[in-house]
């Protein structure tokens with residue numbers, strides 16, 4: 001069978017039909033609407049066999065899917081393009097989709113017959129018309145419809161009613177996803193408990209750090225604590241409460257340590273610098289700004305101090321990090337990457353194409369950013385990292401992104417993803433976030449509304465747990 005490129009498929013209806021007959025049901029939804037997103041989440045749950053593909057509406061997407069689709073019509077009611085090219089609209093689209101799955105098949109069949117069909121259409125058009133007044137008012141249907149009215153209603157809690165309704169539609173799915181994620185976190189935690197990962201013939205070792213109270217973090221949030229040993233260099237040797245586990249590792253591995261480096265001045269990265277240096281005689285290397293932050297180290301909020309541990313102030317002797325730092329058999333480039341915090345640096349080995357990213361790249365957890373995060377600087381830093389040739393990306397909290405086959409599998413820790421793609425996805429997300437925030441301020445929306453529309457129920461889980 002011949003295939004058509006998207007451009008050629010647009011040339012005529014017949015050709016479009018041929019191209020589409022190979023595909024699934026394409027469901028066009030308003031990606032800005034909390035209710036639409038909740039419904040799509042259910043659709044994904046029902047659709048075990050991938051009979052449907054859900055596509056958030058944009059001008060470019062519509063042109064690609066089918067030239068007959070119109071933006072305002074699609075935003076007003078549900079449009080589904082069937083595999084043979086038929087376009088189902090509104091209630092008929094709902095019934096058509098329902099027929100696809102065993103558990104909703106009966107609803108679908110009845111919904112296409114008198115009198116249910118007429119009743120369904122009536123109810124649907126009522127909901128579709130009033131969705132504007134319930135909708136999220138951040139660019140989707142609202143913008144096309146009646147921006148003035150919608151903006152007025154946004155101040156009258158319409159936003160929150162939509163947000164809340166979306167929450168209840170989604171609640172069973174959210175609970176289930178939460179349970180699954182908790183089980184996954186527990187499994188990863190127990191498999192890494194007091195463990196280490198020897199990679200690249202022992203040149204790279206990830207030491208998983210534990211401690212009675214610090215253990216709450218991987219169990220609740222999935223963020224693992226690690227110290228990285230790379231070619232004689234220890235990067236980010238943990239907090240005082242993780243000392244016991246670090247010393248146990250060092251007794252077992254007995255590595256030759258020639259330098260100790262901190263990527264930034266957060267407590268779980270810097271609490272053992274002087275202690276480890278005294279133990280191993282290896283010199284400490286930190287950036288100028290990190291040294292400044294550590295002398296003295298500011299008093300942590302009590303929760304962080306209790307769970308992770310208040311680090312001691314940095315004491316002499318220590319060295320300033322230059323542009324490069326020697327390892328046992330080569331060197332690492334030191335690259336400033338502010339964003340996660342102002343003093344952050346990453347270490348890059350051009351020979352191995354390996355990046356020790358610290359917290360400059362956090363794939364999974366973003367919903368609880370620290371107060372010292374600067375997303376504008378972070379964007380610039382990630383753009384800089386994207387220019388590097390990276391085959392192995394080692395995060396500071398226990399994830400390694402790589403496609404290299406000389407790195408063995410370790411589910412939950414080794415993520416089989418091209419580091420470049422991981423970084424550019426992160427960039428896309430941060431850019432989208434920036435736009436949302438700026439547009440929100442321009443529209444003079446309350447900060448809490450902007451926040452809620454940046455982290456809708458669905459995206460909250462998906463951005464945190466895209467492992």
Ligand SMILES: [Zn+2]
Nearest residue numbers: 264266340359
């Ligand atoms: Zn950090």
